[in-house]
Amino acid sequence: MAKTEAISLSGQPLPHWITFLQAHQITSWHDRSCPDSLRYLGFPLVSSIAQRDAFCSSLLTTIQSSCAIHLTRSLFIRGRATVLNTLILSRLWHVLRVISVPVSFLDKVKSVMGQFLQHRMFPPIKLSTLCLPLRSGGLGVLDPSIQQGALQLRWLRPLCLSPHSTSGLVPPWLSFLLRYHTSGTDPQLTLLFHDLRPPDLTGLAGCFRNIFSAIDRLPHDFSSLAPNIATCLALPLRSVCLPATSTTSFPPSWQHLRVEDAFLVDPSFDVLCRRAPADFPRNPLILRKFFKRVDSRDILLQPFLVRAFLPSHILQLNYPSIPSRSGSSINASPFVCGLLPGIPWSKLKPRMYRSLCSSSVSPPLSSTLSSSQWRIFWNLPIHHHVRNIWYRGLHHKLSSRSLLHRILPGPFPTDSCPICEASTDTPDHFLFSCPLKIDVWSTFWQDVFGSHPTLPILHDAFYNLSFPYTRSSDIHAASLFSCALLAIWRHHWSTVFDNTLFVSSTVLSTASRLVAIFKAEKSLDDLACSLAT
Known part of the structure; x- marks a missing residue:
């Protein structure tokens, strides 16, 4: 009993329970005051x-x-x-x-x-x-926010596939809670649309908090859907609105309104039509403002709702690629499938989920390498240290003086090159075009490739992974290039931090030594492979 711990499920201190448990030698008690x-x-x-x-x-x-x-x-x-x-x-x-x-x-x-x-x-x-x-x-680093959503798939998949007949231990319990708190509404619509979620399910301690966040991260592109009229009427009013500009916002007072508050069914054509102001069931002032903003094109309506104003035969004639609406009861399946166009929910895996979520928030890349070139880069036989340098350079994040001056003008009051002190230290100058560094590249390039390099050739090798033919057939051209790059990098920072002179012959000696070390390591690897076979 000494290892037994008791917890208040409500979080409230319960003195009578504490006394009872202490009488049975259970002294460890947890509630919200702990x-x-x-x-x-x-x-x-x-x-x-x-x-x-x-x-x-x-x-x-x-x-x-x-x-x-x-x-x-x-x-x-x-x-x-x-x-x-x-x-x-x-x-x-x-x-x-x-x-x-x-x-x-x-x-x-x-x-x-x-x-x-x-x-x-x-x-x-x-x-x-x-x-x-x-x-x-x-680098394939897992974003914690997106990964948290991916970890909810074991609960989310069953609820999206069949919320009324889930199996296992936890999904049936989640399904019951979802249906219990959303009586009168399709439980899948509650999963999909924020304004339909009851507060009891979205609180801090709610088990659905992470599940709702996971489904909200998926791209919600419902423009090509054709839900039936009953489903459209059950949707939140804010969910069928699109901002006309980036500054357009929807007031919180719309949160509790539904499409059925603003529109009704025209039985003659089985289409939606606007309610007359006298027919507004509630909040007439808010609904008048809503239609005023729609008429002024301050807000736009979702394409699937606009199509609900068209008779079925006109819809099929003008939008043949969109499935015709069917059924007279609320059916959330078009929206559930619309979250994963062309992908069954049963096939949704964490990696695919992360890819879908990342595609909507991915930043524009500064590098111009294609997918196949990135694959080549990661497989290049080069030293790990120089791969770090090269990777940073491909993303234009090398510590050139011009970049440092732009970011931190106080510590770096000038953008001139610390080696030649004559030119602006741009990334290309930092890597290649500094007079002392181009001397190193020219001599090294002539020795290993048998030709004279121009700045475009050096730029193409670094940024596009385009290398010339090498005289040495036993070592990759990128390996040779990386040795010169690493030598220049080391001597550059030795000049900055240790006040040593940047001497071309010394840099070339370092590059030659790195090439020799690389060849020796490759010979050992080849020997080990031959012995293993």
């Missing part, structure tokens, strides 16, 4: 916001400690992404499957993730870029 939550199977059973915040703070500290430990390892940026996804954030993934956490906590986690991934790298690449797939120029 500073910390009870843990069960690694999940916090929170009774108050303070307990939730205390748990989140503890979890964030654990993540920060794990990051500090792994920063002592010599991991390149892609290796850090793998460690982050699989080790450092593993406990977070376990918790997010069940527990709802505030957005502010996830923002703090993202900040820690960015600092870990780009430790000692400046300027940083946006975390949203690093969360893109490898083939798109990212």
Whole structure:
């Protein structure tokens, strides 16, 4: 009994229960007045916001400690992404499957993730870029906000497939709660549309909070749907409106209104039509303002609702590719299927979910590499250190003086090159066109490729992975290029931090030594492979 812990399910202190339990040697009691939550199977059973915040703070500290430990390892940026996804954030993934956490906590986690991934790298690449797939120029880092939604699929799929006949342990319970709190409304419509969700299901402790967030993250493009009239009338009024401009907003007073409050069925043609002001069932002032904004084109109506004003034969004539509306009862299936165009819900996997959610928020990439070129880049036989440099350069985030001056004009009052001190230190100047560096490239290129490089050739090699034929058949051209790049990088920063001279012959000597080391390592790898076979 000494290990037994009791918890108040309501969160309220219950003195009579405390006395009863103490009489049976159960002294551990948890309610909302306790500073910390009870843990069960690694999940916090929170009774108050303070307990939730205390748990989140503890979890964030654990993540920060794990990051500090792994920063002592010599991991390149892609290796850090793998460690982050699989080790450092593993406990977070376990918790997010069940527990709802505030957005502010996830923002703090993202900040820690960015600092870990780009430790000692400046300027940083946006975390949203690093969360893109490898083939798109990212690192495949899992975005905690999107991953939380992906972890809800085990509950969301059964509810979207068949909310009335779910199987298993948890889905039937969720289905019952959903139907109980949405009597008179199709439960699937409650899943899809925010204004139909009762407060009892959206509260802090509600089990549907994460499920609703997961479905809200999916792209809601219903423009090509053709729901029947009964379904259109059951929808929230705000959900059938589109903003005419980016500044258009919908007032909170519309939240409780339905389409049936503003429109009704014309039985002659089985189409929707506007209600006359005298027929408004409630809130006539709000509905008058609504139609005034519609008439002035301040707001637009969803295409599927506009098509509900057309008779079926005209609809089929003008929109042959859109299925004709059918049925006289509320049917949410067109909207459920519309969330995943061409994809059955039974086939929706976490990776596919993340891809769908990321496609709507992906930032424009600064790199011009195609998917196949990114695949080539990640497979290039180059040193991990130089891959970090190259990756940053492809995203235009190298620490050139011009970029540093633009971001931090105080510490970097000038944008001139610290090596030649004569030109603006642009990324191309930083890598190639500085007079001392172009001398290194010219000599090195002549030795390994047998030709004289021009700036466009060097630019093409770095940014487009286009390399000339190499004299040495046993080593990849990118490997040779990376050795010169790494040598120039090291001597550049040695000049900046140690005040050493940038001497072309010394840089070439370093590049030659890196090539020799690379060849020796490759010979050992080839020997190991031959012995293994």
